[in-house]
Amino acid sequence: MVDHQPAPKMLHRIDTTASSLDTISRPAVFFDRDGVLNVNLGFVYLPEDFQWIDGAIKTIKYFNNAKYLVFVVTNQSGVARGYYTENDVQQLHKWMNAELAKQAAHIDAFYYCPHYPDAKLEQYREVCQCRKPMPGLIQQAIREWPVKPTKSFLIGDMDTDLKAAATAGIKGYLFNEENLFNFSTRVGLIKQ
Numbered sequence: 001m002v003d004h005q006p007a008p009k010m011l012h013r014i015d016t017t018a019s020s021l022d023t024i025s026r027p028a029v030f031f032d033r034d035g036v037l038n039v040n041l042g043f044v045y046l047p048e049d050f051q052w053i054d055g056a057i058k059t060i061k062y063f064n065n066a067k068y069l070v071f072v073v074t075n076q077s078g079v080a081r082g083y084y085t086e087n088d089v090q091q092l093h094k095w096m097n098a099e100l101a102k103q104a105a106h107i108d109a110f111y112y113c114p115h116y117p118d119a120k121l122e123q124y125r126e127v128c129q130c131r132k133p134m135p136g137l138i139q140q141a142i143r144e145w146p147v148k149p150t151k152s153f154l155i156g157d158m159d160t161d162l163k164a165a166a167t168a169g170i171k172g173y174l175f176n177e178e179n180l181f182n183f184s185t186r187v188g189l190i191k192q
């Protein structure tokens, strides 16, 4: 379980050979967070405001059991706007994984963008490569984990999510309904 701030300076280890990656690479599912895993109430950062979308935990668990890598890629401009801190974001993600653990499910890593071009807080005011529709969060996950992009996909609730996926070279699915498990089954991502 890892919680990353996407590093703007992009210092990354390159200590794994391509051949070893190939032998162990796995399909991955990238979930947008707000509106896909939790009801989008706007700038959620407290566990008491976090309402799981119906079928979300079951869907995560399905992909855990199917040996997918499971990631969250989420814009969190509430940090740049001064509504909450990066520590709040990280604590919420820890809480999510603690809740998932109760049902033997987990998210392998969370990637979030704290930036915003018109940020109130100067240190987060930038046009970055990680705020969707830019693909930086997905690309960082692909660099840091043994992902097989051709077998991977994103589920998001906005066009900007799908744009990020397309630019990163993975398939994207637009979710805008009630139950994530039923949706994932209907579009053929979950096979029963």
Ligand SMILES: [Mg+2]
Residues within 6 Å of the ligand: 032, 033, 034, 035, 036, 040, 156, 157, 158
């Ligand atoms: Mg969303």
Ligand SMILES: [Zn+2]
Residues within 6 Å of the ligand: 006, 113, 114, 115, 128, 129, 130, 131
């Ligand atoms: Zn960013």
